[in-house]
Amino acid sequence: xxxxxxRAPLEFGGPLGAAALMLLLxxxxxxxxxxxxxxxxxxxxxxxxxxxxxxLWSPRALLLWFTWLGLQVAFYLLPARKMAEGQELxxxxxxxxxxxxxxxxxxxxxxxxxGVLVGLPxxxxxxxxxxxxFVATLTAFVFSLLLYLKALIAPASALAPGGNSGNPIYDFxxxxxxxxxxxxxxxxxFCELRPGLIAWVLINLALLVQEAELRGSPSLAMWLVxxxxxxxxxxxxxxxxxxxxxxxxxHDGFGFMLAFGDLVWVPFTYxxxxxxxxxxxxxxxxxxxxxxxxxxxxxxxxxxxANSQKNTFRKNPxxxxxxxxxxxxxATGRQLLVSGWWGMVRHPNYLGDLIxxxxxxxxxxxxxxxxxxxxxxxxxxxxxxxxxxxxxxxxKYGLAWHEYCRRVPYRIVPYVY
Ligand SMILES: NC(=O)C1=CN([C@@H]2O[C@H](COP(=O)(O)OP(=O)(O)OC[C@H]3O[C@@H](n4cnc5c(N)ncnc54)[C@H](OP(=O)(O)O)[C@@H]3O)[C@@H](O)[C@H]2O)C=CC1
Ligand SMILES: CC(C)CCC[C@@H](C)[C@H]1CC=C2C3=C(CC[C@@]21C)[C@@]1(C)CC[C@H](O)C(C)(C)[C@@H]1CC3
Numbered sequence: 001x002x003x004x005x006x007r008a009p010l011e012f013g014g015p016l017g018a019a020a021l022m023l024l025l026x027x028x029x030x031x032x033x034x035x036x037x038x039x040x041x042x043x044x045x046x047x048x049x050x051x052x053x054x055x056l057w058s059p060r061a062l063l064l065w066f067t068w069l070g071l072q073v074a075f076y077l078l079p080a081r082k083m084a085e086g087q088e089l090x091x092x093x094x095x096x097x098x099x100x101x102x103x104x105x106x107x108x109x110x111x112x113x114x115g116v117l118v119g120l121p122x123x124x125x126x127x128x129x130x131x132x133x134f135v136a137t138l139t140a141f142v143f144s145l146l147l148y149l150k151a152l153i154a155p156a157s158a159l160a161p162g163g164n165s166g167n168p169i170y171d172f173x174x175x176x177x178x179x180x181x182x183x184x185x186x187x188x189x190f191c192e193l194r195p196g197l198i199a200w201v202l203i204n205l206a207l208l209v210q211e212a213e214l215r216g217s218p219s220l221a222m223w224l225v226x227x228x229x230x231x232x233x234x235x236x237x238x239x240x241x242x243x244x245x246x247x248x249x250x251h252d253g254f255g256f257m258l259a260f261g262d263l264v265w266v267p268f269t270y271x272x273x274x275x276x277x278x279x280x281x282x283x284x285x286x287x288x289x290x291x292x293x294x295x296x297x298x299x300x301x302x303x304x305x306a307n308s309q310k311n312t313f314r315k316n317p318x319x320x321x322x323x324x325x326x327x328x329x330x331a332t333g334r335q336l337l338v339s340g341w342w343g344m345v346r347h348p349n350y351l352g353d354l355i356x357x358x359x360x361x362x363x364x365x366x367x368x369x370x371x372x373x374x375x376x377x378x379x380x381x382x383x384x385x386x387x388x389x390x391x392x393x394x395x396k397y398g399l400a401w402h403e404y405c406r407r408v409p410y411r412i413v414p415y416v417y
Contacts, residue, residue: 008162010170011388012257018173022256026137029269033130035370036275043369051130061131065139071111072195075104076185084241086179087250091157095179097186097244101193101237108198112205123210125203126278129268136264143263144172144256147187151176151253160253175255188254191262192243197233199267204229207274211281221284221363225273228296228360235304242311247389273364273371282365289363296359303352306341310349313337328407330400338407345410347389350382354412386411 012018031047038049080098088094116122125132148168151159154177163174180187204226208218218226236243243249248258313322317335326339341348357375364371390411393401411417 008165010165011162012173015165015167015170018170022169022173025260025265029133029137029265030130032269032272032370032373033133033275036272037279041276041280041368041370043373056131056134058128058131058135061128062135064128065132065135068199069139069195071108072104072198073185073190075107076100076190076194078103078107082241084244086244089157089178095181095186096184097189097241099240101240102234104194105198105234105237108202112202116209122206123213125206126210126275129203129275133264133268136268137260140256140260140264144175144259147180147254147259148172148176150180154180161251163253163255171253171255173256175253175258178253179249180254188258189243189249191254191259192248193236193240193262196262196264196266197236200270201226201230201233203267203271204274207271207278211278214278215281219277219281219284220286220289221282221365222274222277224284224289224292224363225277225360228356229270229274231296231300232356235300239307239311242307245311245314247385247392251392269377270374272373273360276364276368276371280364280368282363282367284363284365292359292362295362296356299352299355299357299359301352302341303349303356306348306352309341310337328400328403330397332396334397336397336400336404338404343408345412345414346405346408347382347386347412350386350412354379354382382412 012021030051032043034047034049034051035041035043035045076098078100080100081103082099083096084099085094085096112120112122148171151171158177158179160175160178163171163176165171179189208222208226211218211222252258309322309325312319313325313335317323317327322337322340325337326343327335328338329335337343345351354375357378361372361375397404
């Protein structure tokens with residue numbers, strides 16, 4: 001049952017928008033997978049061909065996918081170096097989460113390395129991307145249905161503010177329960193980082209290995225894309241605790257949007273640049289490669305410094321690294337930073353992330369739009385996310401938020417937006 005009197009305004013275009021997204025997102029992903037391996041590799045053309053069911057359905061892919069999920073569950077259940085507490089919930093309690101995502105990345109790397117040493121054909125994974133994406137999509141639908149049903153028996157205090165409109169399509173998409181768990185196993189926290197992000201870099205690596213098999217050695221562009229994205233994923237898992245304060249964990253329910261986004265969209269579309277490079281090798285000279293390394297480093301520096309500054313401040317405002325920063329008090333007792341990174345624009349971390357997104361696409365040259373899909377999608381996602389966050393902050397902080405917006409007028413790009 002939805003909690004009475006607490007209906008949140010509908011997001012994502014309501015039930016119609018949610019239904020459209022549930023069709024459009026998988027369709028877009030399959031289009032990208034097919035276009036990347038087609039000769040013309042055109043983002044805006046109709047799909048080069050429609051795959052037959054035999055090309056999509058493979059029991060081997062199903063087995064591989066469930067083995068992958070099982071492996072990551074096993075790594076999640078291993079003893080963690082630290083247990084972190086999440087944000088305070090409606091009933092004033094706090095959930096505890098294991099911090100062992102980076103350990104899962106290292107263990108996966110060791111296992112895959114061992115596999116390759118004994119003859120595992122890692123490059124062959126690139127031939128299975130289509131059936132893997134298909135079984136992963138089916139899994140995401142079934143999983144979201146189970147989450148929806150589980151939420152029917154959850155107490156009102158466990159429900160998310162957004163996904164309880166009473167419309168089944170909308171609630172299925174957005175997710176009804178905030179932190180669905182069985183015992184201490186937290187489904188949303190588990191899915192947010194590990195299976196999708198680690199699969200992303202593993203797919204990238206398989207594409208690099210396949211390129212080496214086809215052409216004798218991996219191209220410089222492929223090395224760059226692999227290196228940049230591995231840094232991003234390694235950083236996310238190293239700073240795993242920070243995910244506990246993102247809106248995905250604190251605000252959004254766990255439904256199709258995040259289940260599909262985390263488990264399917266991330267590994268199969270975020271690896272698009274490496275997929276494109278395998279089928280469309282691009283020349284890249286050393287001076288250009290150095291410039292792209294610099295661009296990625298600048299983006300990463302802004303992204304990491306801004307995120308760490310906010311996390312340090314939220315954990316302990318008197319920490320010497322942030323104690324001198326100027327702040328605005330709010331009625332909630334919390335403060336808002338108005339100097340340092342958060343005094344430049346209201347989302348400096350998004351700016352850094354966008355600069356990195358550009359550095360990941362440029363190694364693919366400028367002859368095709370396809371490798372720029374991530375940059376285009378990500379810009380739209382962050383602009384929309386920024387607007388959602390703004391709404392939530394306005395509700396939380398009221399006048400203090402208005403004051404912050406007056407003092408820091410630009411959202412993401414100084415003097416532009
Ligand atoms: N690669 C990808 O696909 C994606 C990456 N990201 C990345 O994830 C990271 C996290 O992003 P996201 O969860 O959207 O949001 P943020 O990390 O930007 O967090 C927003 C929250 O920060 C707090 N805040 C805002 N302004 C201030 C301030 N001036 N002083 C102190 N606290 C402030 C508010 O929460 P409160 O006050 O309650 O603490 C606000 O709700 C970003 O780096 C983003 O780029 C995000 C989405 C997708
Ligand atoms: C396509 C759908 C409409 C929306 C799906 C969105 C999801 C793919 C993203 C929502 C927030 C995300 C975050 C990351 C990955 C993408 C999703 C799941 C993130 C884990 C990437 C790595 C970063 O360092 C991070 C800050 C940990 C990110 C957190 C948010």
